[in-house]
Amino acid sequence: MMNKTHSTSRFSAVGAFFQGLGSSAARGCRKFFSNGKTIAGFAILAFFVLVAVFGPLIFPYDPDTDMASAYLMPSWEHPFGTDWLGRDVFRQVIAGTGSVLEIAFYSAVFTVVLGTVLGIVSGYLGGWVDKVIMAVTNIFLSIPSFPIYLLLAAIVTINTPVSLSVIISIWSWAGLCRAVRVQIMSLKERDFIQICSVMHMSKAHIIFKELLPNVFSYIAINFVMAMRNAIMASVGIMLVGLAAYDPTNWGAIINAARTKGLMNVKNIYILLYPLLCIVVFQISTLLLANGLDETLNPRLKVM
Numbered sequence: 001m002m003n004k005t006h007s008t009s010r011f012s013a014v015g016a017f018f019q020g021l022g023s024s025a026a027r028g029c030r031k032f033f034s035n036g037k038t039i040a041g042f043a044i045l046a047f048f049v050l051v052a053v054f055g056p057l058i059f060p061y062d063p064d065t066d067m068a069s070a071y072l073m074p075s076w077e078h079p080f081g082t083d084w085l086g087r088d089v090f091r092q093v094i095a096g097t098g099s100v101l102e103i104a105f106y107s108a109v110f111t112v113v114l115g116t117v118l119g120i121v122s123g124y125l126g127g128w129v130d131k132v133i134m135a136v137t138n139i140f141l142s143i144p145s146f147p148i149y150l151l152l153a154a155i156v157t158i159n160t161p162v163s164l165s166v167i168i169s170i171w172s173w174a175g176l177c178r179a180v181r182v183q184i185m186s187l188k189e190r191d192f193i194q195i196c197s198v199m200h201m202s203k204a205h206i207i208f209k210e211l212l213p214n215v216f217s218y219i220a221i222n223f224v225m226a227m228r229n230a231i232m233a234s235v236g237i238m239l240v241g242l243a244a245y246d247p248t249n250w251g252a253i254i255n256a257a258r259t260k261g262l263m264n265v266k267n268i269y270i271l272l273y274p275l276l277c278i279v280v281f282q283i284s285t286l287l288l289a290n291g292l293d294e295t296l297n298p299r300l301k302v303m
Helices: 002-032 036-058 089-125 127-142 145-155 161-170 174-187 191-198 203-239 250-259 265-296 298-302
Strands: none
Touching (some): 036 089, 089 265, 145 161, 174 203, 203 250
């Protein structure tokens, strides 16, 4: 009977968290449109999503080569010109947008889930659990991430966006884990958490109803930044040729233009288009993250 009661309490706590999350999301949406940076970042990010979804339908990519049309200059028919094989660069960039965003999204999900769960467990339980998790976290933080990406990519076969996302997220969660742990350790000393403990409320209630809503804004900001970092990591891995070759991936386009020789000005043009997309995407994530921070961070409002 006691197990059934505890199970019911646990499910009700989870349900209460998602109910509270819904009301918090409604309030967050109202705050969302009160910040110019957030709106600008979201608008640019939404544009990339629309390009990824509808772009290939409007401008389908043709992988067939046409050497007679190699290195054509930009025109109405080929807005970005053509590459050394006569393929339309504009349609290549559009076709690659979907896979790049997919990798960024999956990487952010894996990173945020892993970092948040371990950070909450470490900060809330403390003791030997905290010591073990922090020891592992320090190992991950002490080693530069990109060389590990390259090593893992060389060992593991990467042929899908999900597999590349897993490679990226394996070494991206540690910073978030430590930051969440610090916030949880601070929150659990607050009066409202102490009252919950005195009232013998379940750990599920304390975690899902009391702790998670207080760190949700921080997690949302880190989700955006994880997408930004994943874009750079995935393009870098594709740039050095350690993932399955995809001619439409932005990193593959940059790598191919570089290997064809930058003494040819036309290759520089081809290289600049995906680079410009990467820069604009980075700007959108920075604007969105900074806007969310200004909107949701109470300390900045006080200042």
